[in-house]
Each structure stands twice: as structure tokens, then as C-alpha cells.
Amino acid sequence: MNKLSQLNGKSKNHTAHNQSHKDHKNGIKKPRRQRQTSTKGMDPKFVRNQRYTRKHNKKKGDSGFEVE
Template sequence: MAKSKNHTAHNQSYKAHKNGIKKPKRHRQTSTKGHNKTSGEAGSAAEE
């Protein structure tokens, strides 16, 4: 009996490049512009 195929990378590179191989988006630090730092649960607990 013939041995069965264990692995092949055929067509995988084509499929990956079909939509383009993209680098992961790097979020260094989100901007806090327009955010009220005193709002939220932590702020309301401090007021009491």
C-alpha cells in the first residue's frame, strides 16, 4: 500500500496573496483627545 501525503503548501501562497499579505496594524497609543478623564465609573465613585 502506498504512503499517503502528509503535507503540501501548493496553492497556499496564491491564496494568501489574492487579498494581499498585510502587516498587522500597530496601535502605539490611542489618542485621548476629546475624552473626559473625570467621566466613567472611577470618576463618579471618587465624587461621593
């Protein structure tokens, strides 16, 4: 092998140069919170029970609390 092929055998793999500058150019913003959290991956038995509790939590014409 000659020396020229040994010198040109490697190349740059990764650099983070200028990336943080590009990130801050428009500002780093927090992601907007979703109104409802996903039930994907939750225990199906728990999700089913939660669905029924939400359904019967406030019935039509019911104020939600008792007045004496």
C-alpha cells in the same frame, strides 16, 4: 504480507501547493500597530514605576516646561 498492503501503506503528509496564491489573493497586509504596547510579562517593579511616572508626567494646569 502481500505487495498490495505494502504499496498502500503510505500517504501524503504535507504540501504547500496553492497556499501562497491564496495568501496573495487579497494581498498580504502588515498587522496594525496597537496604540499601547502590552506590559504582560514585563518586570512588575518596572511596570509599577512606569505607572507612577505616567500619572505624574503632566499635572493639571501644568504646561510641561518652564518659561523664564
